[in-house]
Amino acid sequence: MSKFLKFTASIVLLGAAWATNANAQDADAGEKVFHKCAACHAVGEGAKNKVGPELNEIFGRVAGSLEDFKYSKAMTKAGEEGLVWDHDSLTEYLAKPRDYVKGTKMAFTGLKKDDEIANVIAYLATFSESAEQAAAEPESAPAAAAVETASTAEPAVNAADAVIPEHGVHHLGREALPEEIAAWDIDVRPDGVGLPVGSGTVADGGVLYDENCAVCHGVFGEGEGRWPVLSGGFDTLTADRPVKTIGSYWPFASTIFDYVHRAMPFGNARSLSADQTYAITAYLLYLNDIVTEEDFELSNETFSEISLPNKENFYPDDRLEEPNFATNVEPCMENCGDGPAEIVMRARILDVTPDGDEENGAGGID
């Protein structure tokens, strides 16, 4: 055991990441990789179908064969033609889903690193009885030990040798390098500050959108199920049930670029290039009738031409002017109101948890 510890501790000290070893199929590491899938898939006890099918007992499953899940034609066909999920087929599918099953509706570009693929498969194997045991076991123990020792294995520094920076009051931290700032500072403002150089057309954006976004947001941005609606809703802001979308509500086009670039597609954020983001933004503007030509090209140069229709309808917080914010009023303490209190409204939902009545639920948390 002590030999083990020394071994893993030295790995930590050298900064060599255990997980880069292509042979190490580590179910624990795979659990983390699975975060990339979890937006669409559930696995484990009680797992249900989500955007994608549940993945229990995936080893030995004929592709596209769960009865209560609506697969693409392509996936069903692949199963009929004999595709069965095992270590090899999963490896190929997860590397390039759309190359391996042409026409699959799994809106996922694929895992780039071999060890991520190996680890996530090892993780899935722990929920598959028929999976070869070999896949999961041997390497996980040392990896866990590495985690435990990491916090105690700090290299000692001679206190007098520490370099004290000159900046600031407490002389703590260090200067951020331009490359580091560039890596993180991706925000974009309405005045165009922060837009990267690049471009993309409505037509390109349509293709990207169908591949990466339509599963959740719908082919026309209408939103599948309860996933967010991205288009339409014009003239509904004073209606009983307003539909707030990019076209009907959002004040600035820069927000579309910024948000898609930083947070979408859900479960695989920061995977779109600047050009792809321009193209998808152009397409979202098109879906909202803000641009009308399919060959319209959005770029850092044409961006300032775009203005969203609801822009002028936002104003600063003025709550303090409401009558109920008066501060010098002593509230009524006795015989307030007309006659005794009577019920005018009751909770419409009595059993909200665990099996609430979905149909009656109204409002949202946004």
Add this chain to the structure above:
Amino acid sequence: MSKQPQKDKNFVPSRRSFLQGGLTAAGGAAVAAIGGGAALAAGTPDPAITELKDWNQYSGPGVDAAPYGVPSPFEAHVVRRDVPWLTADPISSINFTPLHELDGIITPNGLCFERHHSGVAEVDPAEHRLMINGLVDKPLVFTMQDLMRFPRENRVYFLECAANSGMEWRGAQLNGCQFTHGMLHNVMYTGVRLRTLLEEAGVKPAGKWILAEGADASGMGRSIPIEKALDDCLVAFKMNGEALRPEQGYPVRLCVPGWEGNMWVKWLRRIEVGDKPWQLREETSKYTDLMPDGRARRFTWAMDVKSVITNPSPQAPITHGRGHTIITGVAWSGHGKIKRVDVSIDGGRNWQHARIDGPSLSRSLHRFYYEFNWDGSPLYLQSRAIDEQGYVQPTKDALRAARGDNSIYHNNGIQTWYLKSNGEAENVEVS
């Protein structure tokens, strides 16, 4: 044998299980439901006293049994709960603090409600950095160890999601204060003033706003005016004495005292100083308040004065029948301390002062009590808080008159529970 922990989830607001729990019987005589023991005929010796229990006789687990302690199995029903139909997916969703199970002012770490937009980021503190860039003399990068070398402070603050009670704009809907008011927690944070970090980098005179950004896959970002950033914002790494919980932003989060929870960016990795707000998705598409004329308020940051009775409430009925009774609840305001809480048992016709007990701190929960002799008749229970600025918690009707039904956020209206003569409570609105 000792009694098993309750298996049924009797404490969720299910009318069926509630009635099956025996409240219809014996008009409010003692009921076995809440740690009370079964009703006994007068003169019968209580087996809780006369019988030898396992725990009287046999030794329990040793000090090595639970290196990190957990609550008693008899408290297994005290958990955060969610409402699945609210959102498309639990990865971008919310759960609620069980306010009706708590007392005092501090929310235990494991019960603080969760809201995240791309799941709980699992961040390795050794690989976490906080960057300050933009309009500063010197852009800086801090490790967690660097952060912990700055002067620290300890502060208790409430965090309330701006959408707390947001489902109730159109009328009473959810039966339980966990669901109507549970996007709320109150925690003692340990951290470094954001001001101290900004001074380390040196804010340029043109710097009027900051952008706070998270390291999670939603890249959560909010613009905050520099005055607030230099006032009381805290960059916190401990909650209630221990490291932040992953779902609360481990290893480091921003606290923006008194302002809406969405701004308290978790997994904080970057502060940018700029001359204008960024208008990101969470301050345009979301967290803007739609008014009846179709226009919308933006930058509605402060959380207004508010209170709620936590017991009795739909998930916490009165099971002891008439007699001496305690009404309790919490009050808070983003504008400072709570000056006073009034309680009404007749739907707002007459009010009495409640008693505030425990620390009274600015922008923190306050605990109030109102003790009275319940005669067993039906009541309409309400609480109304007044803060140190003199703002009075409004009625829901007053809010609707000013804002309509569609503003989602900032519903701080007075809550009514209808207490029935069987001790059951229901979420209602009264004239």
